[in-house]
Amino acid sequence: MTGRGPRWWRAVRWYVREFTDESAYDRYVAHARKDHPCAAVMSRRAFERKRTDRQESDPRQGFRCC
């Protein structure tokens, strides 16, 4: 996961990953390890599935305006 390359590249990469929410899984893993160390951590596939399916049940999350 460690970023390589010059500082500006790491900065752009960080911003894009955060902006697209690609980093959501890393955040989840960090969160799960810290708060529930004994519980099993979901695989990325399972996590991303759960995330999109959640939007299904409440479409108001992430709603876009005109």
Next chain:
Amino acid sequence: MPESAPATARSTRRITPKSIVIWTLVALVGAVGWGVLALSRGEEISAAWVLAAALGSYAIAYRFYSKFIADKVLKVDKTRATPAERLDNGVDFHPTDRRVLFGHHFAAIAGAGPLVGPVLAAQMGYLPGTIWIVAGVIFAGAVQDMVTLFFSTRRDGRSLGQMARDEIGPFGGAAALVAVFAIMIILLAVLALVIVNALAHSPWGVFSIAMTIPIALFMGFYLRILRPGRVTEVSVIGVALLLLAIVSGSWVADSSLADTFTLEPGTLVIWMVVYGFLASVLPVWMLLAPRDYLSTFMKVGTIVLLALGVVIALPNLKMPAVTEFATSGTGPVFAGSLFPFVFITIACGALSGFHALVSSGTTPKMIQKETQVRLVGYGSMLTESFVAIMAVIAACIIEPGLFFAVNSPAGFLGTTVDSASQAVHSLGFSISPEELTAAAKAVEEPTLLSKTGGAPTFALGMSEIFSAVIGGAGLKAFWYHFAIMFEALFILTTVDAGTRVGRFMLQDTLGNVWKPLRDVSWKPGVWLTSAVVVGGWGYFLWVGVHDPLGGINQLFPLFGIANQLLAAVALAVCTTLLIKSGRLKWAWVTAVPLFWDVAVTLTASWQKIFSDDPKVGFFAQRSVYQDGIDAGKVLPPAKSMDDMSTVVTNSTVDGVLSVLFAVLILIVLADATRVCVKAIRNPGTAKLSETPYVESKVVAPAGLWATKEEKAELAAVGAAASSGDGSGPSGDSDGDGDSDGTGGVRVGTGAR
């Protein structure tokens, strides 16, 4: 009293000579910009002056007015933990870097809206729109977004509807809910109408938009099955495919397939309705999610390109500063005079009630610090306003004659370039039939006449700007279709997402009557409610396409009134909250924009309902055409008795809707006034549903750049944090890999 902001929260920065010089210069830039706009008399002026006026004003407003609201009015408290910090679950509640959240919030509020309204309002010249966009955003729009965001953050991210119910009462809350639903239907219909008008008889456009469906399906499949979560890479692939789709549209338009993709508006309506229904019942991962990634990438990329293009090309504005339609109210794009109709035509970009739905709900759950509502709420809205200014520029750099030929309804222009040329001449502008043909040919469209709705006009302006910078006239057609694609992409995403939200609200409400409907996984219920929502906007879309008087002409004012009605609800909630929380002295900050908005909305509603002018008043229109039917006469632009009864039906429906909107706004206002009067008379009884104070453990800067004091604070806790951590992804002091190490640090453990 719930007043709870300690004075220590404010920093006491001294005013340095350097900052005085800088802000004086910024003020001068803005003043010179406005000066040139005000003093020009008939000569063409450069778009640079519009940019100077807008950017100078934004900078001053952000630096001073938004700071005043944050410090004095809201008293944002950097020691108070936000819901993101308290309820952090790593999913919907999580403290997000302010710069990332700014991007998220901006991407969520800005869509096709700021590109459509300003273009239509350009029929009154560039000046009224520009003044309203800049003044409106500074004193109303950005204030509404920021204050709503603040109050929702203090309430764990409650939605506008919930806040209305909690703080005003069940009656006002219910009215707010009905308003949101009605607005959603009109919004979707108008946006869909914009796309249908842009794509009608355009094989290039239809083909490239149609290709977005397989591209999105491929991206969805990629993210679900092949490489879950790799959003950036799939978006890059998607954008590349999208560009290919735009280029290949030109090949299709020149091939034998052209006829297959040349569609009548009526056919497009059927496709849109079918698409809207299917897209909203398919799983989110298949179409909606990937389409959303695509449109966000395109949105951000194109807006940045456009800003660069405008600055580099600095085109001249050809539209007069103020046209005679501002006072006569006889403009062909929409009827009615400057007040109130400019102010309802331009909603997004100046004051948009819809933003309150994003500012409450999603963003408050992610904000790291209360102090950041200024950057995220006020700053994002200023950025959207800038997009609207670019739309004004795009619409006003094309020949005014061409502008009116593109934006007038077919009933007025006729169907040939000769009749259109004459009709434009009768408006006091000129364009020859040859010029009309040449303009269409330059962007490789069969015709540009009556391409109402704003998107084609914006695309013409954008292709003009871009081709001046890259590629010359040869790339004009590409840039035109690029712009159409760019707008169509996020309108289709909104149609899908909006249908889902409408369905959700309908299921929630109807679920009170019949339980099973509330279950979002019960398919028949989902299909039924989806069909109702799609049927709702589909009806208005159908009507808009077939209205002999021109759909945009009739429906856009309704959309504007609806949007400003929602703004009134949001501003009423904000004002009530300011008063209830003991900030009566500062209530004018939201009360003044509220009064303005109510004056605009109710005047527009009044004219739409009671005006004797059949061009403006829906019921006057109805009686003119009804009398025509009774006398057995066909009145132009209707061509047959069927057209006549279509007009009668549409005017009646639109008139009834205007009445409904006006009644809703009055209910919310009356209920809010009752609560406010009670709170002023008897401050002890005011009950706030604010979440109690919890001390924050996060240190993070408030603005885009960290100040010296903030850097020192970060360094103090950052050193402690990184020594115990060391697991940060890129070894920055705060472990989140951001560019300058000012992301935000949790005091104490250092582990996230």
